[in-house]
Amino acid sequence: MIELVVGAIEAILMVLVGLQLSIFLLYFERKGSALIQDRVGANRAAITGLGRKLGMPNLGIVNTLVADPVKLFTKEDFVPDGADHFLHALAPFLALFPVLITFVVIPFGDTITIGRHTFNLQAANLNAAALYLLATIGIGVYGVSLGGWASNNRWALLGGIRATAQMISYEIAMGLAIVAIVMTYGTLDLQEMCRSQGGVWFGFLPRWGIFVQPLAFIILLTAGIAESKRVPFDLPEGESELILGYMVEYSGGKQAAFMFTDFAEQALVAMLLVTFFFGGWQVPWLYRDGFHLPGGYFIHVASILVSILGVIAFLIKVLMFCILLGLVRWTLPRFRYDQLMRLGWKGLVPLGLANVLVTAFIIVATGGAH
Amino acid sequence: MPMGLFWFLAALSVLSALGVVLQRNPLHCLLSLVLTLLTIAVLFIGQDAVVVGFLQAIVYAGAIMVLFLFVIWLLNVPVETRPTGHLAFKFFGMIAVAALLAELAVFVLPPHLKVKYSGHPAGYGSIEALAQSLFSDYLIAFEITSILLLVAVIGAVALARRSSEIEIKERAQDAARVEKAA
Numbered sequence: 001m002i003e004l005v006v007g008a009i010e011a012i013l014m015v016l017v018g019l020q021l022s023i024f025l026l027y028f029e030r031k032g033s034a035l036i037q038d039r040v041g042a043n044r045a046a047i048t049g050l051g052r053k054l055g056m057p058n059l060g061i062v063n064t065l066v067a068d069p070v071k072l073f074t075k076e077d078f079v080p081d082g083a084d085h086f087l088h089a090l091a092p093f094l095a096l097f098p099v100l101i102t103f104v105v106i107p108f109g110d111t112i113t114i115g116r117h118t119f120n121l122q123a124a125n126l127n128a129a130a131l132y133l134l135a136t137i138g139i140g141v142y143g144v145s146l147g148g149w150a151s152n153n154r155w156a157l158l159g160g161i162r163a164t165a166q167m168i169s170y171e172i173a174m175g176l177a178i179v180a181i182v183m184t185y186g187t188l189d190l191q192e193m194c195r196s197q198g199g200v201w202f203g204f205l206p207r208w209g210i211f212v213q214p215l216a217f218i219i220l221l222t223a224g225i226a227e228s229k230r231v232p233f234d235l236p237e238g239e240s241e242l243i244l245g246y247m248v249e250y251s252g253g254k255q256a257a258f259m260f261t262d263f264a265e266q267a268l269v270a271m272l273l274v275t276f277f278f279g280g281w282q283v284p285w286l287y288r289d290g291f292h293l294p295g296g297y298f299i300h301v302a303s304i305l306v307s308i309l310g311v312i313a314f315l316i317k318v319l320m321f322c323i324l325l326g327l328v329r330w331t332l333p334r335f336r337y338d339q340l341m342r343l344g345w346k347g348l349v350p351l352g353l354a355n356v357l358v359t360a361f362i363i364v365a366t367g368g369a370h
Numbered sequence: 371m372p373m374g375l376f377w378f379l380a381a382l383s384v385l386s387a388l389g390v391v392l393q394r395n396p397l398h399c400l401l402s403l404v405l406t407l408l409t410i411a412v413l414f415i416g417q418d419a420v421v422v423g424f425l426q427a428i429v430y431a432g433a434i435m436v437l438f439l440f441v442i443w444l445l446n447v448p449v450e451t452r453p454t455g456h457l458a459f460k461f462f463g464m465i466a467v468a469a470l471l472a473e474l475a476v477f478v479l480p481p482h483l484k485v486k487y488s489g490h491p492a493g494y495g496s497i498e499a500l501a502q503s504l505f506s507d508y509l510i511a512f513e514i515t516s517i518l519l520l521v522a523v524i525g526a527v528a529l530a531r532r533s534s535e536i537e538i539k540e541r542a543q544d545a546a547r548v549e550k551a552a
Binding site: 145 | 395397398401404408411420421424425427428431432433436439440443496497
């Protein structure tokens, strides 16, 4: 019973962490972009002027995290003439929901022992979690495509079609990368994958997946950015040609839901990259009993502290990847549509297939996984 | 799987399957079909065929239905109108449906009602068990199916290429005609 309650709490926590990361990405979208482009950025809505009196720099926090959301959610909820009302209302949530339920399979820590109980720091320990990921990501296509169709707008429909084609194409590359990873670790269970990334090679190098599957990392990173429909893969939105693509007829809360889907997908991609390639919750050289530093030094750490350090390490790694994705978003220009398709079908898919083939040969030759 | 959950999902899948047939907007039908496939996937997972369930969700609900979506968009399938024609068609159609339902209820259903759930071997439905049966007992059938699919893919590409070659030839002819006229 207690396991079930803790599992439910963990699931809610994980979804909340995903949303918090989305909010961080939203902030980075406004203020981080200004930093990159040497602008001032969002600096209005300093409500009392208190910060300035205290000599604090204006970080635009009230502006981006309070004023903007309040504006979004109090806007008129407009439904265009001739739109399919039911699908128009359903689409944003059909897009957001599959992303949010994917967060529950991500392991954010090793087991933690409190009193007599030992809890697994993963909300849902599915033994086919890698397949679950692909299923939820695949179903996420419907929200965007139906949003485009239900708006009764040519640009929205074009955006929806583009989004669908793009997501389906890059899903294949993503699937191939995940197949190679599953072969390397010999399991579909994400918690097991994290566990088997503990320990070191040559006495100092953490046994992280990035050192075994660098190609899969590049494929998953690229396909992940394409799945989240952000620059340089934001052709479905392409504001210079399609205004805002599938979101053009959305306003207020529904548009916020679409926007949050993209941010949440970015957070999800960051979590997946960390789980598959950067040891998940593994802290380098930290074992259950403490740090075994290279060179034979040993620092004892209490068991419960090891679990907590793992959670902190996971969050830090995910945050780093969120920042990396934000940097990519504000550095690269947008692809052309044919370039996007060529990269997907003629670049990533053959690379992914070759990677799977080479991985299979190596596994058969060495007679074991990882 | 709890019995209540099973009945709920079973009812949902039947209702959404009815929705596929009864709704008139092709996109609403498609969404109902997606819902049907997803509930069946959850039923699979609930009965410990975890991998089959997820594959159902990935392949059918996630990929093939998107293909249907594209077909509906590209062919611009209109909203279905009420069937016109003689009332007698409807009358005899109803009789035929009733006869079919009666036949199913009398001949097909009874043996299924007697089936008792009798557990399953350890590891049933896991990816290892599935791979074991696919790559040992059913290896030839599996490989032949994959070759068949490969042939279908190559055939589709060949057909698509041929039509584009014809187009190129026509375009060249058009250009020549324009040149001659000039």
